[in-house]
Amino acid sequence: MGVAGCGKSTVATAVASALGRDWIEGDHFHSDTSRQKMAQGQPLTDADRAGWLAALAGKLASEPGVMLTCSALKRSYRDQLRQAAPDLRFVFLDLDKSEARRRIEVRGGHFFPAHLIDSQFNTLESPVGEAGVLRVDATRPLPELQAQICHWLLQPLTP
Structure with missing residues (x-):
């Protein structure tokens, strides 16, 4: 989880591959209306995210053990996902606004424009x-992130 540009998809691909697990790209569950809204430079509201979060919660509930990438920016969003999968863990890919903006500006073909990064923060x-929750520095090298996250996920969940 984390803001746009933090590396959710890249890190999830590496971790899922290492652990032999399936993963779901949360961006694929945004409605066409939400995608268009973001592409036009309009941030999403809680109402815009409601159906998206419900769909993601449904996937977590129906596919135990699956990994999911999504922003999960608010505690209420994370709590909704936790209700669907009580043992759910979150890896928070943390980075600063300038690095998130830089990453978004250099990636091509994504519907999320760089100027919306302020709304994410x-x-x-x-x-x-x-x-x-495990907080990781999203600017660290991918092999380091993969190892740190895999190690954490293989440990028993502690309250």
Whole structure:
């Protein structure tokens, strides 16, 4: 989880491959209306995200053990996902606004424009301190992130 550009898909691909697990790209569950809204430079509201979160919660409930990438920017969003999968863990890919903007500007073919990054940081409620959350520095090398996350996921969940 984390803001746009933090590396969710890249890291999930590496971790899922290492652990032999399936993963779901949360961006694929945005409605056409939400995609168009973001492409036009309009941030999503809680109402815009409601159906998306419900769909993601449904996937978590129906596919135990699956990995999912999504922003999960607010505590209420994470809690909704936790209700669907009580042992759910979150890896928070943390990075600063300037690096997130830089990454978005250099990636091509994505519907999310760089100028919306401010809205992501305005919405973000840090999950640090919540149970079942690992905060990682998203600027670290991918092999290091993969190893750190895999190690954490293989440990028993502690309350």
